[in-house]
Amino acid sequence: xxxxxxxxxxxxxxxxxxxxxxxxxxxxxxxxxxxxxxxxxxxxxxxxxxxxxxxxxxxxxxxxxxxxxxxxxxxxxxxxxxxxxxxxxxxxxxxxxxxxxxxxxxxxxxxxxxxxxxxxxxxxxxxxxxxxxxxxxxxxxxxxxxxxxxxxxxxxxxxxxxxxxxxxxxxxxxxxxxxxxxxxxxxxxxxxxxxxxxxxxxxxxxxxxxxxxxxxxxxxxxxxxxxxxxx
Ligand SMILES: O=C(O)CCC(=O)C(=O)O
Ligand SMILES: [Fe+2]
Numbered sequence: 001x002x003x004x005x006x007x008x009x010x011x012x013x014x015x016x017x018x019x020x021x022x023x024x025x026x027x028x029x030x031x032x033x034x035x036x037x038x039x040x041x042x043x044x045x046x047x048x049x050x051x052x053x054x055x056x057x058x059x060x061x062x063x064x065x066x067x068x069x070x071x072x073x074x075x076x077x078x079x080x081x082x083x084x085x086x087x088x089x090x091x092x093x094x095x096x097x098x099x100x101x102x103x104x105x106x107x108x109x110x111x112x113x114x115x116x117x118x119x120x121x122x123x124x125x126x127x128x129x130x131x132x133x134x135x136x137x138x139x140x141x142x143x144x145x146x147x148x149x150x151x152x153x154x155x156x157x158x159x160x161x162x163x164x165x166x167x168x169x170x171x172x173x174x175x176x177x178x179x180x181x182x183x184x185x186x187x188x189x190x191x192x193x194x195x196x197x198x199x200x201x202x203x204x205x206x207x208x209x210x211x212x213x214x215x216x217x218x219x220x221x222x223x224x225x226x227x228x229x230x231x
Contacts, residue, residue, distance in 0.1 A: 011189070012086045015146070019195040019208055020166060020178070025185035027150065031071065032184050036152040036221040038069060039123050046118065051132065057211070059130035061224075064121045072121055075150070076225050080104040083146045083189065083227075090145055093196040093203040100144065104227065107144070111229040116140040120226035126162055127219050132212035134167050136193055139230025147192050150223040154184040159218030166190060169207040170197075179213070192226075 014021040027035070038044060045062040052058045064072065084100040084107075091098055101107055111117065120139060126132070137147060153159055164180045182188055190210055196203035212220075 008082050011082070015083075015086050015189060016089070019168065019206070020180075020188060020190040022180065022182055023187040023189065025183060026075075026187050027152075027185040029154075029184060032150075032152040035069075035071065035123075035150070035223055039125050039221055044069065051130075055133070056135070057131045057133040059124060059126040059132060059212075061122050061124040064119055064123070066119050068119065068121055072223065072225070075148075076121060076227065077104045079148050079187075079189070079225065080107070080144070080227050083144075087145050090196050094194075094205060098142075107227070108229055111140075111142050114140065114142050116142055116229045116231045118230045120228065120230045122224045122226070123221065124224060125219065125221045126159075126212065126215045128215055128217050130212075130220075131162075131214040134165065134209040134211040136209055137224075137226050138193065139226075139228065142228050143192055144227035145192050145195070146189050147227060148187050148189050148225040150187050150225070151182045151184055152221045152223060153219065155181050155220075158184075159215055159220040161214050161216035162220040163213045164188060165211050165213055167209045167211075169209070171204060171206070 011021045011023065044064055046065040047063045049061050051060065068076065081102050084102050087100050116139060149164065164182065166178045168176045170176065180188060191208040194205040194207045197206045
């Protein structure tokens with residue numbers, strides 16, 4: 001894994017301005033292939049979801065069990081430590097009292113005490129024709145305002161279509177869509193629920209949802225890192 005990260009100040013500023021940031025590649029192609037191959041590993045998962053059964057779109061995903069694979073656990077801890085200060089800044093701007101510790105383990109103890117004790121990191125697999133409906137990943141009252149998605153395949157080569165889509169719902173205005181097609185190994189950090197946007201009378205809440213456009217060819221496997229555990 002490449003040294004995390006490069007220029008966190010830029011990343012933190014980008015997050016504050018837009019609600020998302022694309023990090024330069026953090027994982028080598030070998031690490032990506034290894035992570036993607038975990039999709040078929042037995043015993044690593046607590047739950048397997050077939051999306052079409054729930055109206056979530058089409059495709060499959062699996063929630064990891066604890067203990068997480070070491071690379072997944074390391075990434076979750078390191079990203080959390082960098083994101084917690086921005087999360088606290090956002091809560092202050094939005095008038096939310098909750099503050100996050102810098103240490104993921106301390107935050108997870110808070111989640112677990114509130115009954116949110118199921119691990120939420122997941123691996124998703126989409127084949128041609130699959131897609132993921134726009135959604136938010138909330139699993140209880142407690143949540144962390146950012147999450148991350150790691151792109152384990154190379155667009156153009158391994159798959160076509162399957163763009164990562166974000167939709168910002170601006171209060172009393174029409175929505176704004178952003179479409180990303182990151183390279184293998186890249187990580188997108190994005191807003192879980194809502195972000196503060198500056199208005200004439202202070203900050204207001206802009207709600208964000210994310211999803212995946214239809215995969216037209218090939219297979220797309222991604223790793224999702226959610227920093228709150230679920231009920
Ligand atoms: O497959 C993707 O890029 C999106 C995955 C997702 O919804 C998530 O990680 O929360
Ligand atoms: Fe999601």
